[in-house]
Amino acid sequence: MTTAVAAPFRFFSLQVVRTRRLGPSLVRVTFAGADLEHFHSHGRDQSLSLFIPAEGRTEPAVPVELGEGWWQGWRELPDDVRAVMRSYTLRELRRNPDEVDIDFALHGVGPGASPTLGSARAGGPPSPAGPASRWASRAAAGDRVFLLGPAVADNRAIRFRPPEDTDLVLIWGDETAVPAATAILESLPAGTRVRAWLEVPHAGDVQDVATAADAEIDWVVGGTAEAAIRGALLPAAERPYVWIAGESGRVKELRRHFVGERGVDRRRVTFVGYWRQGLTEEQLRAAGE
Template sequence: MATAVAAPFRFFSLHVVRTLRLSPSLVRVSFAGEDLRHFFSDGHDQSLSLFLPHPGQHEPRVPVELGDEGWWRGWRELPDDVRAVMRSYTLRGLRRDPDEIDIDFVLHTPAGPASRWAARAGAGDRVLLLGPAIADNRAIRFRPPEDTDLVLLWGDATALPAIASILESLPAGLRVRAWLEVHDAQDVQELTTAADARVTWLVGRSALDLLPGLPLPPAGNPYVWIAGESGSVKALRRHFVGERGIDRRRVTFVGYWREGLTEEQLREQE
């Protein structure tokens, strides 16, 4: 049984209940487990750490019995082919009665260990999740100030679950401009929102090539949320702050991954 970690986060023992192929590059995996009764989140870009087993393992190996201070070091000391694969994801959905969560996986090419796991995931497959036990927690980054009159969103395929959830949460009448980068036209999804939103899908294109000459709606108090590949995120932040003159305190930027690096290598550089 999974044990508590540092509040407001803890481990959750989960299993797959179903999968849904959303597009050639995206698959949604739904998880359940008794532990989810302790899972709470009010965020729309809630970050999670998912631990996956290696091929041939019945469940992921994470020494949660070592508690708050010891599990990370114990996990790092396990052999590479034994230690559970850890990847960061965004919560896509949370349901009660029964308790279930959804996580959308990008099926990268070439496939890494998480993509391979997701592509063949089936009912009953077991995972561990490090997630929130308190609804308002530090792994929620989308926090527009109350006076926001324009929301600007950018993300690549890894940020699509968060942006879809954010759009669903926004109130009617709020002006929103969103740019979503995907590799395949079949990855384009129908997104739901009550906001006054204009969503631009960039198939095989970069917002960095588009935004410099693009006029934005006039706004007194814009808020920017950008997430995805770290290099692109940093460049877009410089654009919005340096060229658009948006107060850096009203720009949230999150690097979900970095070109050419595994998540393990990225974490080692932090």
Template sequence: MTTAVAAPFRFFSLRVVTTRRLGPSLVRVTFGGPDLDRFRSEGRDQSLSLFLPHPGQSEPAVPVDRGDGWWQAWRELPDDVRAVMRSYTLRALRRTPGGPTEIDIDFVLHGTEPGSAVPAGPASRWASRARPGDRVVLLGPAVADNRAIRFRPPSGTDLVVLWGDETALPAVCAILSSLPAGLPVHAWLEVGHPGDVREPVTAADARITWRVRDGRAGPDSAATLDALRAARLPAATAPYAWVAGEAGRVRDVRRHLVRERGLDRRRVTFVGYWRQGLTEEQLHQSGA
């Protein structure tokens, strides 16, 4: 495959190196390839676009010419041929001196459990079956500090507030690992199963509250907001909040922080990673 720059991003042709099951709903896929020598990122909540093949394809179908017109060319490919594109967060980047560069991406396996009431999407199906050597294409950063990093606490921030569901867990873990020692952090994290709970590594003074749905699917904003309202935050003069996950709950959590907690809306970053009942394509079309 050829590659081209879509500054400040570029396409990377990658292969699966290993897969590792992290919990009932989570699998970590490690990717490698010579292209990664030019991959740049400062971590945090670095967003990536991943192109996956359909069943029966040996590699994802993406435009050969990946210049400025790649999006339209990709859209014009037949639906059953065009690579599946999904957004993910970089979990880890490893550079080995004299050796390979690898990245980790964590996938939430919606609907792959036996008897699940929620049908699995194409990315969940792909991740649940991924094997070493499988080929993908990634649109990722060619410069370290890029607009796909949204976690940007202003100078002087004296408290970080985080909320995320399982789709935001990789970003939350990467954010926590980037924070300085002693910075107060209060995080609420929601996952589907007890086995999906991951204890992040951080030097910050972090208090993490987990909410486990015990396999129950679907948003539950009432329970989420009840947990937030019951919590006491440390005193702070310049708090900053980052909220990501299911779009409806992200909206409700942001409203709670701004209207009920009094946080400055300019100091609240919010990202809807997905919306209940919609595919990523439908989410983009809805403008949500």
């Protein structure tokens, strides 16, 4: 099988080695594979494309030749055969042995799951769990996946890029962005001033974040952080940098707040819509969002 695609990304054939429930709404899946020696990333909010088996199948079906034409080949596979593709964030990369962690927000799965989202980064109205949530909730050692990820550590799928002169980092993320936000927080060096608001559905989803940064983290349980953000007295800063990610409608509203009401230079605001209320990831891709 040919695995290379246009640099700096390529396909990796991986299998599950273990899973760990982080809370009622979040599960961490650890993957390994010989290909991971070629996987390189600086982390933070590194975006990945994960290919899992179609419902009722045990192997993810992708084109035999995963070259530059993989997308068309993948789309041409029958609907009931084609592997399900979803976008996720790298939570952690480790060496010796080579492993990657991906945290899955579980929606509509189990007694503690959120009923208000579709599958991770693929939002929707209240509905049964999407294919990725179902897969992650029952993932077991040996399960096979394909991952489209970086072969070059500094790549365009990393969005968190504060300018060197940043004197305050502001972060907001809903539950789909918590893995990226916590990875960002853990990557920040000592002396970095940070104010973060992270939303989770249940108190059991709140995590301990090991960061060297001077970080104040507000966990908002079962609600939204907009009122807290709008009413917050922020530390004095001349060159703040803002990273906001989650449901696209809320991301746009918060961007308007920071730029229009807080006066942050729009060039210093990174905003990423991980999902959109009422749309699946397939619909988002078709709409070019």
